[in-house]
Amino acid sequence: xxxxxxxxxxxxxxxxxxxxxxxxxxxxxxxxxxxxxxxxxxxxxxxxxxxxxxxxxxxxxxxxxxxxxxxxxxxxxxxxxxxxxxxxxxxxxxxxxxxxxxxxxxxxxxxxxxxxxxxxxxxxxxxxxxxxxxxxxxxxxxxxxxxxxxxxxxxxxxxxxxxxxxxxxxxxxxxxxxxxxxxxxxxxxxxxxx
Numbered sequence: 001x002x003x004x005x006x007x008x009x010x011x012x013x014x015x016x017x018x019x020x021x022x023x024x025x026x027x028x029x030x031x032x033x034x035x036x037x038x039x040x041x042x043x044x045x046x047x048x049x050x051x052x053x054x055x056x057x058x059x060x061x062x063x064x065x066x067x068x069x070x071x072x073x074x075x076x077x078x079x080x081x082x083x084x085x086x087x088x089x090x091x092x093x094x095x096x097x098x099x100x101x102x103x104x105x106x107x108x109x110x111x112x113x114x115x116x117x118x119x120x121x122x123x124x125x126x127x128x129x130x131x132x133x134x135x136x137x138x139x140x141x142x143x144x145x146x147x148x149x150x151x152x153x154x155x156x157x158x159x160x161x162x163x164x165x166x167x168x169x170x171x172x173x174x175x176x177x178x179x180x181x182x183x184x185x186x187x188x189x190x191x192x193x194x
Contacts, residue, residue, distance in 0.1 A: 012134060014159025017147060018087060021154040022080075027126050033076050034100045034126075034177050050107035050171075058097040058117075058184070067117050067191055073098050077179070084122040084181045088156045095122065095181035103178070108171035111135065113163070117188035121157040125149040126177040134165045 022030065039052035056077065059070040073081065077098055085092040097118065103109075114121050130149045135142040149155065157167070184192070 012136075012145065012161040012165050014157060014163075015134075015147070015161035016087075016156045017149070017153060018155075019150050019153045021083060021087065021124060022152050024152070027152050030080065030124075030179065031126055031177050034102060034179070037100055039100065039102055051101050051103045051109065053102075054100045056098040056100075058182075058188075067115075067188070080124065080179060081181055084124065084154060084179075087154050088120055088122045088158075090120060090122075090183065094120070094183040096184055097182040099180040099182070101178045101180070103169070103172060103176040105173050105175060106171055109169045111166045111168045113166050114157075114182065117185060117191060118182040119158075119162070119185035119188070120183040121162060121180060122154065122182070123149075123157075123178055123180045124154050125151060126179070127151055128172070128174050128176050130169050130172065130176055133168050133170065134161070135168075136165045 037054045039054050041050075041052055056071050056073045057069070059068065078092075081095050081098065082092045085095050088095075128151055132147045132149050132155065134145045134147070136144075147155070
C-alpha cells in the first residue's frame with residue numbers, strides 16, 4: 001500500500017490493497033464490457049453527477065432512499081466477483097451487489113461512507129491511477145490519509161476503514177473505470193425480511 005507521507009501513521013485497520021488483480025488484456029476487456037452497459041448519470045437528491053453508473057444485484061436509490069433488487073449480475077462479472085471475493089476472504093455469493101462506474105473527465109466522488117445496508121466494499125480500479133482519499137473526524141479537524149490505486153488494483157474496506165473513515169476520489173482530467181462489489185450488512189438483510 002502506498003501513502004503520500006512515509007512518516008504518516010499506519011493505514012486504517014480494515015483497508016487492504018493489492019496491485020495487479022487482472023492482466024492488462026483483462027483490464028481492456030473489462031473496460032470494453034463496462035462501456036457496453038447502459039450507464040446513466042449518478043443521481044443524488046435531484047442532482048446529476050458527472051460519473052455514470054449501473055447497478056446489478058441490488059440498487060440503492062439516493063433520491064428516495066429506496067433499496068431493493070435489480071437486474072442480476074451479468075455472466076461476465078461472475079469470474080471478476082469470484083476473484084474479488086477471494087481477495088477479500090469472502091464467499092463469492094456474499095458479494096450480492098455490483099456497481100459499474102465510468103468517471104469521465106471532471107468526474108470524481110465526494111466524501112462519503114457507503115450506505116449502511118452494505119457491509120464489505122471491494123473495489124477494482126481500471127484505466128489510470130487514482131488516489132483514494134480517507135478522512136476521519138477528530139477534535140479540531142480530521143485525520144487524513146491517501147492511498148494510490150494503480151490500474152488493475154483491488155482494495156477491500158471493512159472494519160474501521162469501512163465504518164469510521166469517509167473516502168473520496170478527487171476529480172480527474174482523464175477517464176477511469178471501476179467495479180465495486182458489496183455484501184449486505186445486518187441492516188440490509190433485515191430490510192429484505194420486511
